[in-house]
Amino acid sequence: MSITEPLYDKLPDGTDVTILPFNSADEAPEELVQTIQDLLNDAIEGGQTYPQLKVLDRKGFLAYYFPNFVAVMVEGKVKNSKEWDSAKNQFLGCFYIKPNYVGRSSHICNAGFLVLPNLRGRKIGKTLGKNYLKLAPRLGYKYSVFNLVFETNQASVKIWDSLGFDRIGRIPRAGNLKGLGYVDAIMFGYDFTKEQTK
Template sequence: MIIRAAADEDWPHIFAIVQPILAAGETYAIDRDLEPEAVKAYWMMPAHSVFVAEIDHRIVGTYYLMANQRGGGAHVANCGYMVSPEARGQGVARSMCLHSLDTAQDRGFRAMQFNHVVSTNTRAVALWHALGFEVVGTLPKAFKHPTHGYVDSYVMFRSL
């Protein structure tokens, strides 16, 4: 697996991963019915450093890295990760998270925080725990899941 900075020509492949996940509405607190331009504006926004994961020259995952806050909170990183359905269970998310932790540390961040980990996303919660993140807060019924209704979200944190 190769993880590298995304290039402009990667966008169609990134869109093919990001758009269905956003449309499913199960893991990201963002509108489910975004037009393609809005999906690109969200994932590729200037504040995001975007990366892709490739297996056999095929993009199978993407993540962004950014400062979680500005000013006095700019030393804490934030990321979002997405993996194509056909690559799930192959360690792509784990590899991207490890890459993001190293990249964040190299860029001078002192910690990483995930602001809204949906509790029903049990694979992600377990992976983040395995990689040293702790739940530092529970947001009761803060996410409206399309099939489970209102569910908790977690704030997860890890020092670098």
């Protein structure tokens, strides 16, 4: 399955935003792909949210973050990626959606979220999360698992709790984070089919 139509939403401060869908890196403008790669590598270097030890080159980035679907949130209302103008429609954040497991369990997805650090506090992450809950089922997924939400990432933990995710597990000493040492991770789950049974 693929998604071609953007979603439109508003941040709590009233700012109009567009969530642009990309079913592969080939669909995305090079400037946007580079922006996401730089943002992910900044998070990896920060050492407190993603588990990788070293920054990713282009091949590694595409294999990890862009093997399937990526949704990108930009400011304003944009009809499609060809109309996106980085000068007029600021990039705010993004997330990937990909299978968490293979084969018979590939209907369970995983996601990874990124928000520009200087824009935190505007509820961009929560708005991305709300739109993830709309897009993942449209891609055919039945359930979501977030494997490693480090408990020290309180902003992320707060988002998933507030959006109705279930805490389905805890992994002791799951990450040796920069400046923090070993911390536990919470596993979050969300059943997309529960919406269909209401």
